[in-house]
Structure formats: structure tokens, C-alpha cells
Amino acid sequence: MTEKIGKFDPKAFAAAMKNLSLSAQAQPGLLLDVSYDNNGDLDRENHMTKVVDGKQVVTDILPPANKK
Known part of the structure; x- marks a missing residue:
């Protein structure tokens, strides 16, 4: 996101994260699809x-809290 803003600016970064969705398929380096709500809070799938x-074993996958 800092590349898109063009500089390191914490306030601009926080504003840019609001209502943002990023796809792991479209964004190299992301492991999971992620979305940020209108407050800029992360909302994504979680793993139990x-x-x-x-060894760590996934027992359940919880959907994003705001997924409808």
C-alpha cells in the first residue's frame, strides 16, 4: 500500500485501508484474501x-465476520 500512496505516511496508509479488499490471486505475497472494513479493521477468514x-493441523475455517 505504501507504493500506491507514494510515501510512508501513517495517516494516508490508514485512510487507504478503509473498505479495501485484496485478493491473494492478484497480489503476489498474500497468503489469504483480506478485506478491511469502513473503520480500516481487518476482516478475513480465520483458521482454527x-x-x-x-504438527499444526487446521480443524476448521471460519468465514470473515462481515461476509454476507
Whole structure:
């Protein structure tokens, strides 16, 4: 996002994150699709995990809170 703003500006960065959605397919380096609400708060899919035989195992995937 800093590249799009053109400078490191925390206030401009926060404003640019409001109502923003980013796709992992379209944005190299993202692991998951993410969205930010009108307050700039992150809203994305979450994973419930547990450790089995020393390895992390996904037990459930929770949808984004604001997904309709």
C-alpha cells in the first residue's frame, strides 16, 4: 500500500485501508484474501488449529465476520 500512496505516511496508509479488499490471486505475497472494513479493521477468514504429533493441523475455517 505504501507504493500506491507514494510515501510512508501513517495517516494516508490508514485512510487507504478503509473498505479495501485484496485478493491473494492478484497480489503476489498474500497468503489469504483480506478485506478491511469502513473503520480500516481487518476482516478475513480465520483458521482454527490444533497440534497433532508436533504438527499444526487446521480443524476448521471460519468465514470473515462481515461476509454476507
